Amino acid sequence: MKKPFWSILVLLLLIGLLGGCATSESAAEKSTAGDAAGETVPGNTAAGDTVTGGTAAGDAAAGGAAAENQPAAAGSAIDLDLTQLSSIMVYSEVFSMMERPEEYMDKTIKMAGLYSCFYDETTESAYHFVIIEDALACCQQGIEFIWQGDHAYPQDYPEEGFMIEVVGALQIYEESDREYYRLAATELTVK
């Protein structure tokens, strides 16, 4: 009886430690993604961005695991309508977008959240974000967007903290040898 017992005990400890390692790694990944979003990492809205994965918003997105898995608004060009979900679902889905952005590339997404802006004085560029809070309002996910068309900041943009709704496609772009994700918004509505 003793030997099997100790074997199980050692096995438990090993699994616990291995499990801890795996959990920690994934937690670290989450933290990175969450921080990147929550801290509203600035992107470049100036002309000359290298948009590597972007297409004009409204293009019909084809295939992909995300398209198969995510609910789309029936009869519309929107692949993923986050405005139809409960607040906790929106937060979780935006978290998923930050974790696995490649699955959402070029999908037309409609989302609502608080408007936030960061103005970088050194580059004289404005970076715009939609902020999604979790159910306890202690954690936030932010997605950068660029409002396509001829829109000047700050005249054409809402005040910070206003609830906005944007529609656009997720795209990747490079700045200072780093890759960033943002929504190429074709529509922006203040709610």
Place this chain on the structure above:
Amino acid sequence: MIIEKLSLYFQFPFVRYALIVGVLISLSSSLLGVTLVLKRFSFIGDGLSHVAFGAIAIATILNLSNNMLLVVPVTVLCGILLLATGQHTKIKGDAAIALLSVGSLAIGYLLLNLFSASANLAGDVCATLFGSTAILTLTMTEVWLCIGMSLVVIAVFLLFYRQIFAVTFDETFAKATGIKANIYNLLIAVVIAVIIVLAMNLVGSLLISALVICPALSAMRVFKSFKSVTLCSVVISVVCTALGILIAILAGTPVGATIVAVDIATFGMFSIIGRLTGGRL
């Protein structure tokens, strides 16, 4: 309308994972819940998760690449100190748990405030303690990890059911019949500590305590034998967790708090049933 909403939400993979993992964690924790309640260690879930919080704070400050290398051993050690040696120390039972719990929480938060470089300290602490959306933001690794750990916990409980039963009710008698009570106390301590560390990362401290205590107490209102209480506790725990998750995603409420609310409501319902039946089942 609700069915339509649910069918829409179930198209999201993270909702399916949350349900699977939540059910498995609740199943595992409820198995040991009865033992902990009967041994007067109801508050150990809270105590050990606070210890884990303190260890996470230290690991964060030390910039450990893998903070679980510190968190798991520290929590297991404290679990052993509380459970396996609980009756032979000067500070016993609830006092020892309270001391470790508040001490770890206070020191962890203090250290984070003094040394953490996080941009959202309040958010990190809040998410760790309440796990508002943690279960909805799982990775596949975490899902498989939970499935594996739950199976191990269930296997341990089934393999050592008789010994755990004996140690739970009368340690002295168990020792007299040749059962190594200390070893089984150690086993219970290690298993519960590992469950708490894993579950804390997934659902937050608040949910862990509720998962451990509420189903067992509810079952005890109606049933009397160890076996029937344990089985009922498992059913209650699984149903309440599933219901809590579904309500949370539909209503947009924090998952952990919603599950606790369902658990408390179930406790009230079972108390009434217990009164009506005289607890004779």
